[in-house]
Amino acid sequence: MTAPIRVLIVEDEPLTAEAHAAYLARLDGFELVGSVPTGRAMLAAVTADRPDLVLLDLDLPDAHGLQLVRALRSAGSAIDVIAVTAANDARGVKNAIALGIVQYLVKPFSFRTFAERMATYRDFRLGFEDRRSLSQTDIDERLRALRPVTRPDLEKGISSDTLESIRAVLMRSTSGASATEVARETGTSRVTARRYLEHLKTVGQVDKDVRYSGPGRPEYEYRWLR
Incomplete structure (x- = not known):
């Protein structure tokens, strides 16, 4: 049996953090290891709790999320990160992709979208288990898995x-x-x-x-x- 993917939520807004934790609890194959409100707490939790995945708000009170990802990469960490943020400027998204962020979720979003993105991430991760090498077709399939086609969350007339x-x-x-x-x-x-x-x-x-x-x-x- 495959072990659940251990997830750390990094979000400074308590109600939003609670909502993301509630969403996660409804999904199979994931386990919440903690929720922290600051970048400093995130770096400590990554070291102490060793999660597999970080759901990262980019606009934190003590640091920008991308600065934190750079710090992790500089320290040699290959931990997976999904950006969960209201920030959608083109330069920021491009920088996030360059740093290896595996998904980018723009707030607000529905449970449906969250579930779809987490499922594609789970499939992407499982695709590397028990494999020493990948063919070109394998690699193409794993890259496509991270780019799901999702219907818009908001109906016409919904603000x-x-x-x-x-x-x-x-x-x-x-x-x-x-x-x-x-x-x-x-x-x-x-x-x-x-x-x-x-x-x-x-x-x-x-x-x-x-x-x-x-x-x-x-x-x-x-x-x-x-």
Whole structure:
């Protein structure tokens, strides 16, 4: 039986780190070894916990993520790194590729996209096990495995800023929230809140159930899948 891939999350925003950990927990073949909020803590954790993979936010309070990758490479570390970041400038992406970052995920993204990228990374990694040499065809297949074709996460008319604010409301809630409650907290209309909540359900980030809270018409409750 193949050992799980040990993953370190490096993210300074607690709710985002929690979301990534929850996503990871839903996947087979991966094991979370820790979550740290700074570059200094990341370098220490890589040495102490020896993860196989780092999910790295590039915009950290004490260092840029690419500086950390350079430090790892200079120290002789070949640890795999997936960038998980809102940064999408062309130069930064090019530099990330040059440093050997194996995947680049731009926030915000759905669980579907996260799962697809992690699955292709897992297949890429497994493709090197028990092999002393690779043919040209083998090499081409492994390189293609890291470049999946993914459908866009956001439906037409879905704003990433509004989506993130609604995600944040659900992630803070321990008991779920209705469209009315989400609308009140985010300053959107109930119709808008429900459309975004249904989008989150479609992409697999929330669960939906009927809430009965006394006489009258029941309403739907949406709960973040932790």
